[in-house]
Amino acid sequence: MNQQQQNLFRFLVALGDDSVVLSHRLSEWCSNGPYLEEDIALGNVALDYIGRARMFYQYACEVEGKGRTEDDIAYFRNEREYTNLLIHELPINDFAFTMVRQFFVDVFYCEYLKQLMNSSDETIAAIAAKAVKESRYHLKRSEPWIRQLAEGTDESLRRIKDALLELENFVGELFLMSDWEQSLVEQGIAVDRAKLQKDWDAYVQKFLGESNVHFPDSQLQIRGGREGIHTEHLGHMLSEMQYIQRTMPGLQW
Amino acid sequence: MQSVDSAAEQAEFDRKIAEEQKIEPTDWMPDDYRKNLIRQMSQHAHSEVIGMQPEGNWITRAPTLRRKAVLLAKVQDEAGHGLYLYSATETLGISRSELIDALQTGKAKYASIFNYPTLSWADVGAIGWLVDGAAIVNQISLQRTSYGPYSRAMIRICKEESFHQRQGYEIMYALAKGTPEQKQMAQDAMNRFWWPSLMMFGPHDSESAHSGRSMKWKIKRQSNDDLRQKFIDQTVPQIEVLGLEMPDPEIKWNEERGHYDSGEINWEEFYQVINGSGPCNHQRIKHHKAAHDNGEWVREAVRAYRAKQNQKAAESAA
């Protein structure tokens, strides 16, 4: 691979990592939701993200051209090799946390993927076109949840505020660009995430403001995901997720 | 003595049953018919929901992304079946929260098979193949059940169950044709789930407490033993295709009967698990309660939000 292909590969794996990690978290709600309906709904979102991860990984493997598969990428890399943005890997905590995180990423992806549809890379543009529809649908579900919980009881409001406080530190990284990703922007392949920050802030603040909940401008606090510096949580997730493949490698399942 | 009215209603009900017409929610029905249906349908709904746990146990550990997606979709389907069956049961005049309460207090039962643990990835395959397979045999028969909403639920649910059975068999096939280690996993899973799968059809006809009336009312259409035989007959050739050893040494084709003979179920274990002393009975209900209790603040918030919205609407209308 030349430098450009390497950057592209890195980019695709990173987007796949974002999706695979979030889908894993969402799938943890199965049989644990507050309503049976919600088990199904969160499962649907998880399935959309697994689908995305597979598309990005498959394409990454194609670009790499070494005959690796999506599962080689997902199951045979360690924490330091995973490059997801950290917000995706945080544990599900309570339902408020899960929904606030979802709301945040839904707002982000609706815009990000919309712009990624203009990628000069046709495969990426096609994946983005499919995924943006999903995210719009996810947002239609996460928003009413935030509304209901923020305007429900004292307890639900407190939980929303706790979630906001915890997530505040992880939001800035959504808009942090690295050099290699920037070079893909210049080639028209990737999207400059830094440019999405202002609108994201405005959207989120307006939405929360309507429920009298304040949220500050996002600032870069905790970072490192794209460089493989994670929270302590990812290692546990991967040891669970990769357990079969790692104990019995190289088999067909 | 029955009044003229209720005698007429009873006669109308009997006529419908005799003529294979469906009983609908607004139709008159005998109390015991209603109770019997609530018992059977809610048990069915609870089974779908509790069944999410043993399979859900492997979602986060599925060996490939494709397997993970398929399993997640499958478990989601089961949640959907649960919802659909709860709604169908509610047409009999009982609420979902009453049904859930009955489950959590042990008044209502669910399929005993889910009180067994899933110990390896192959168990996910075995459940899809055998447990969904057994469920399909039962549910195909129930498509002709006399209660309309139940019958329609079965028709709808059966379509998805056959997809579940296929994905389970596909997992087993991949393992059985894999390395000796994988084949051993498949064999072990089948050995453990075989007998509990046969138990899913319930006690022998001669021992079945509810069977007689259920058959008379056409809630049940075929006997436990007949359905069990059907399941054995269709599954044994599949075991042969997998190339696994029979889980029961007494399985043998009986030319005269035109069926497979098989060994006797351990009924002591059957009643032990049904009566709450299976390996996972406590765990399953505890898990269900914990999820339910953890979600209470969410449901409370939703109620509070709706109340506020209603109040606002009322104020602006005034």
Ligand SMILES: [Fe+2]
């Ligand atoms: Fe089902």
Ligand SMILES: [Fe+2]
């Ligand atoms: Fe099923």
